[in-house]
Amino acid sequence: MVATTKTQEAAGRDGWSSRSGFILAAIGAAVGLGNLVRFPAEAAANGGGAFVLFYIFCIALIGLPVLLSETLIGRHGQASATRSVERMAAESGASKAWTGLAGLGVLSAFMILAFYCVIGGWVLYYVGIFVGDLFTSGVTGGALAGMSASDIESIFPTLLEQGGMMSILDAVFVAITLYFVARGVSGGIEKASVVLMPAFFLLLIGITVYGAFTGAFTETLAFLFSFDFTRLTGPVMLAAVGQAFFSLSLGVAGMITYGSYVARDVNLAKTSTTIALADTSVALIAGLCIFPIVLAAGLSSEGGMGLMFATLPHSFQSMPAGSVIGLAFFVMVGFAALTSSVSLMEVPTAWAVDRFGFARPIAAGTVAALALILGVASAYSFNALNDFHPLGFIPLFAGENLFTALDSVTAKLFMPIGALLTTIFVGWIAERRMIDAENGLRGGLDRFWFFLVRWLCPAALAAILIVGIFPDILGT
Template sequence: MQQGSGGPHENWSSRLVFIMAAVGAAVGLGNLWKFPYTAGVNGGAAFVLVYLAAVAAVAVPVVIAELMIGRRGRMSPPNSFLALAREAGANPAWRFVGWMNLLAVFLILSFYSVIAGWALAYVPKLALGHFHQAAPDQVAAEFAALLGSPGTLALLHALFMALTVSIVAVGLKRGIERAVRFLMPSLLLMLIALVLYAAIEGDLARTLTFLFQADFSKINADVVLQAIGQAFFSVSVAMGLLITYGAYLGPDTRLGSSAVYIAGADTFVALLSGLAIFPLVFANALDPAEGPGLIFVTLPIAFGQMPAGALFGALFFVLVLVSALTSSIAILEPMVSWAEEHAWLKRGPAAMIAGALAWLVGLATVFSFNLWAGWFPLGRFERFRESTVFDLIDYFTSNLLLPLGGVLIAVFVGWVLSSDTARAEVGVDDGWWFRAWRFTLRYIAPLGVGWVLVTSLT
């Protein structure tokens, strides 16, 4: 056990389990459609190269910084920031960055659970052949009917939240570790099975051209900005997840190589997702640009037209559910970690209270698709003229809290903490690697994420 000033924490059983958990936190619903499509329409392999450069210059340095804050502070994000600020003789107000992290994960969990609940509904639908030979209008109407039922959405939201809480409530080793030891290998095996199925039954050749044919003529400032934003959001930085998971790391874990493995595995899973999804989309002459609708409208149409579509369609939605679950347990953990550090609240009740509150706030997202679909609270402002409550929560977290948190984390570790503290925690000599990391953290990462922040707000 590690002991921080707020209370004891368990340690990860091994570095491999930690990396699986961190990759599970990073791999979410967006990986399954957003990165492959963004790469395909923005130059294929050319975009992938720009994205990898953004990962190296922006994402990985901030991942290392978050893990360092967590392991050095050995507490939840607010308390770790406070402990390190005091150690550096800095203003204790830095702890409010940790509070921003907790606010972000709370709001994200509230709507993430709603969307993940949709996958719960679709697993039995696909397994029972509900979409066999279904017309596109029928599939779209089915999805619209689901969104139009607040009671069904609230129940699915509750079931997914309860599943998340049940894992986090029993602790790091008995809950989160056991879950990721089973879920992450299962996710990879399901993804590989779907890639093989798509290669046999779908249009693999067109997919390979779409994803990997390099077209450098499409690379411009906007595409570079998209690559930076995708790299930043894809590995789940600035949410406090990695600070919290870092608090459970032992002193022998190398932070630099761990960050590279996390970012690399996340990218690999995203590309595999593209190889699993787009052959089916192209083979059925469907639109790959549907966004979230790609999963819940376009793909059910494709599975309904293909051999063994019920089996592999159900498998796909189990995959969606698993990827959502590995993320949601990481999203809930920072809040539970903070509560656990206070003697008045144990882990189990803390998980249940946090989950219940997130479920209640999540009802605003549920109602945004039906009862409140025509209510636009900030409609007097042109930017938010047609933004529902869900749209506003999503905008506030994705466009403000997360990029601002990323900039502040980079500034805190790069400029507030001493180089001696950083070097001791990262565990390297004052060589080229350390100087390169510190340079990117001080200059490139905050400028890159700051560019994303300013652009998203203007």
């Protein structure tokens, strides 16, 4: 009965028109601000090449197995994340309560969408600044001519004080995201990814090549890839595990949802490997893109939002054609942010379509409106609502405003728990015949992958969760 219902529902369901469309959309979902800012800074601060090697090791042995686990659940279920898990659980004779792992992912995706679109609004603001600067400074001039270093670095703090401006920018970014999600999988999400991701890669490579000739490229290679294994301590290795996990956007039911639109003739193991390789390549190239510019200007390489919204704009000032490069950089970041926000909105949208029978435009519009309300509140948490600490009664989140609380709850709790439950479900609960039929692995690889999902991945995800809750446990 379950199989019949599933076949009937899948027959009229939208999906990816091609394997390449799915891969580009999934890469777009995975590639985000964490790849462009967090990874290069983590690598530079934690042993350079030694950290990079261990990170790649973690991608292969932890990130990729979890990615494949999420994707195969979706492809088997051919429905929203919660219903896909429900179907696999029913066919395995397991409790319906396992749908909670996907429900937690749906909630995480919605919460991240709310504050992620605020960040997307920040990117739009800087795109506007550099568009205006291009007309002022010209194509060959440095960026932000006539402004002092303190003036440039004050742009971002000044923006954070303007709740109204950030709310407008947030609304614009939500509206752009809604446009693509409301148009469907093949007609909206896939078309956006097919255009935006190649453009993103062209801009990334172009700026990297520019930095190699005009920036401190040799110093960057030494900065990022010098091997210092003495710095590869327990906390550093755990940081690499966490970066591998968060870099692939696991634990938010995104890959379960995207996997549900994949045709039966697509080999999930091969496509998941391609997605992981592309995501890792972006992280590595991002370091070669950003740090030649920063180091050539003699500025701090400290990561975080300050690197993107304060340090880099200052770096573009002294560069030839800095206004053009600055504009290209923030357009590139905007593309990455948009493809990620589209995937985040798609998760609760697909859930609402399945759960309530809404038409896709109504479901997407409802999700967008709710995300905008929460996003506006989080935008004001930097100014008018700065003293509002929604989870202040919990020591782990004491002192955090709404924006940072949304980030912390999802990153420290919901995402690791969701991914941990996913590995337990796939490794121990779901029937092995279904897993083997979906994963696309043959020979000894399927047994090795199954071992990783059963043992190594849960242990690593449990460690991420424990350190997230008890950050001082390793002396970090």
